[in-house]
Amino acid sequence: MKTIKNITCIGAGYVGGPSMSVFAEKCPNINFTLVDKNEEKINSWNGNIDNLPIYEPGLKEIIKKTRGKNLFFSNDIDNAIINSDIIFIAVNTPTIKEGPGAGFGADLKYIINCAEHIAKIAKSDKIIVEKSTVPIKTAEKLEQIFSKKNSSVNFEILSNPEFLAEGTAIEDLRNPDRVLIGGNKSASGQNAVNILADIYSKWVSKEKIITTNLWSSELSKLASNAMLAQRISSINSLSAICDKSGADIKEVSKAIGLDHRIGKYFLNPSVGFGGSCFQKDILNLVYLCKTYGLDEVAEYWHQVVKMNNYQKSRFSNKIIQKLGQDLNNKIITLFGWSFKKDTNDSRESASIFVAINLLNRGAKINVYDPQTSIEIIQSDIKEYSSNYSNILDSIKYINDPYKAVIGSSCVGILTEWDEFISLNWKEIKRIMIDEKFIIDGRYILKNIEEEKITYL
Numbered sequence: 001m002k003t004i005k006n007i008t009c010i011g012a013g014y015v016g017g018p019s020m021s022v023f024a025e026k027c028p029n030i031n032f033t034l035v036d037k038n039e040e041k042i043n044s045w046n047g048n049i050d051n052l053p054i055y056e057p058g059l060k061e062i063i064k065k066t067r068g069k070n071l072f073f074s075n076d077i078d079n080a081i082i083n084s085d086i087i088f089i090a091v092n093t094p095t096i097k098e099g100p101g102a103g104f105g106a107d108l109k110y111i112i113n114c115a116e117h118i119a120k121i122a123k124s125d126k127i128i129v130e131k132s133t134v135p136i137k138t139a140e141k142l143e144q145i146f147s148k149k150n151s152s153v154n155f156e157i158l159s160n161p162e163f164l165a166e167g168t169a170i171e172d173l174r175n176p177d178r179v180l181i182g183g184n185k186s187a188s189g190q191n192a193v194n195i196l197a198d199i200y201s202k203w204v205s206k207e208k209i210i211t212t213n214l215w216s217s218e219l220s221k222l223a224s225n226a227m228l229a230q231r232i233s234s235i236n237s238l239s240a241i242c243d244k245s246g247a248d249i250k251e252v253s254k255a256i257g258l259d260h261r262i263g264k265y266f267l268n269p270s271v272g273f274g275g276s277c278f279q280k281d282i283l284n285l286v287y288l289c290k291t292y293g294l295d296e297v298a299e300y301w302h303q304v305v306k307m308n309n310y311q312k313s314r315f316s317n318k319i320i321q322k323l324g325q326d327l328n329n330k331i332i333t334l335f336g337w338s339f340k341k342d343t344n345d346s347r348e349s350a351s352i353f354v355a356i357n358l359l360n361r362g363a364k365i366n367v368y369d370p371q372t373s374i375e376i377i378q379s380d381i382k383e384y385s386s387n388y389s390n391i392l393d394s395i396k397y398i399n400d401p402y403k404a405v406i407g408s409s410c411v412g413i414l415t416e417w418d419e420f421i422s423l424n425w426k427e428i429k430r431i432m433i434d435e436k437f438i439i440d441g442r443y444i445l446k447n448i449e450e451e452k453i454t455y456l
């Protein structure tokens with residue numbers, strides 16, 4: 001088997017950054033180069049260790065050990081491609097905005113750009129690894145690009161989807177439940193699968209490294225995310241019944257989860273799942289089902305996203321019911337902007353949708369979150385609201401939870417940051433004005449009995 005010396009990853013984001021860091025930590029004899037078209041991002045990966053482009057527990061400690069030794073961040077994409085035996089593609093695959101598939105399908109333009117660029121530059125054989133989440137048969141599209149644009153080099157395509165979750169990325173990468181590698185059944189396809197499996201085997205036990213055909217691997221990633229999100233929508237739908245009936249969703253969730261066939265994970269009720277992937281991946285699955293003429297299957301999965309949207313509206317509506325339709329002159333404080341705790345990522349965070357809904361009714365919003373900033377908040381509002389110019393001035397970031405609630409009629413908890421649990425809620429209530437309405441969309445204050453808290 002060929003000895004691998006150099007590996008490149010295109011896309012230095014939430015997947016590329018942590019995954020190549022752990023590869024570098026576990027494989028000291030291989031050089032890993034992360035490249036990105038965003039020069040500023042690469043500069044900050046190379047800059048102050050306390051100011052890396054993403055926040056992930058444990059990440060900076062690995063970077064301290066490996067950066068400049070066998071982990072490199074570079075803007076020189078061409079050289080990285082030329083010098084590598086294996087190229088991971090970890091670029092974004094957002095939902096298509098316009099044209100066929102708009103609102104559902106995955107936009108593969110960034111992946112296609114990478115393939116075209118590699119085809120143009122490569123002078124020796126390469127293993128190309130799909131790390132990004134992609135629809136079934138993407139590998140076929142890539143194969144067509146490579147054979148059309150560069151027939152003198154052999155490109156072997158593998159699917160190796162990433163299952164890390166943000167906030168626990170380093171632990172997930174060091175100790176994955178499984179590593180999935182899909183490849184062609186040909187001899188050179190299987191050889192490429194073995195090369196990648198051998199690299200993972202430096203720290204992952206053999207029985208956790210699963211090899212499949214390309215299409216099973218591509219579909220398994222979408223299916224895993226769909227199944228996880230489906231559990232959240234299921235528990236959130238039950239939270240709506242609890243709200244009407246007097247049952248307690250935390251008690252119901254515990255009772256369900258103790259059945260070992262169901263299990264306790266991913267049964268935490270919430271304001272709805274956020275993050276850059278669950279919604280886009282399910283919509284992508286819906287689109288795939290429709291292209292295969294499976295309309296009933298498409299509708300089944302679409303319902304998971306619809307339930308998630310319902311849950312976000314239910315949260316805002318509870319505030320509106322309590323404070324009135326006209327929120328002019330009311331201050332509402334949101335605790336939590338990121339889509340889950342322990343990350344600075346706010347893509348598709350429920351907070352954005354709740355904030356826009358309330359701002360559109362005239363509310364003033366104060367936000368406190370340990371990992372956000374006014375720049376991130378404003379850029380999120382701009383991205384998700386066409387009315388942003390009228391509402392942007394009404395939202396503030398206040399970097400102190402007690403100052404953030406001054407003058408507030410309502411505090412809403414949207415992210416389950418641990419520090420929110422240990423706040424002095426009596427003091428917060430004292431500082432607030434009027435109705436003093438606290439609504440916990442994450443059910444994290446359930447044990448603070450003496451406080452009157454509303455749950456979703």
Ligand code: NAD
Binds near residue numbers: 011036111134166
């Ligand atoms: P990201 O937006 O954080 O990073 C993607 C990076 O790719 C960006 O920095 C962008 O500048 C760069 N890029 C795009 N096109 C490029 C090109 N042609 N050349 C060089 N750089 C280019 O995205 P992410 O969150 O890391 O997700 C990447 C993929 O991994 C997506 O398909 C996503 O679904 C999947 N995924 C994400 C997670 C997660 O937790 N974020 C987990 C598993 C899988």
Ligand code: UGA
Binds near residue numbers: 271272274339
């Ligand atoms: C998710 C998957 O867990 C990863 O396996 C996958 O690799 C990744 O998507 C991806 O493909 O991007 P991530 O979105 O980072 O990871 O985080 P999760 O822990 O799955 O949380 C997603 C959302 O669901 C968050 O808003 C979280 O708060 C919410 N959630 C999670 C709940 O509301 N209830 C739960 O019980 C669990």
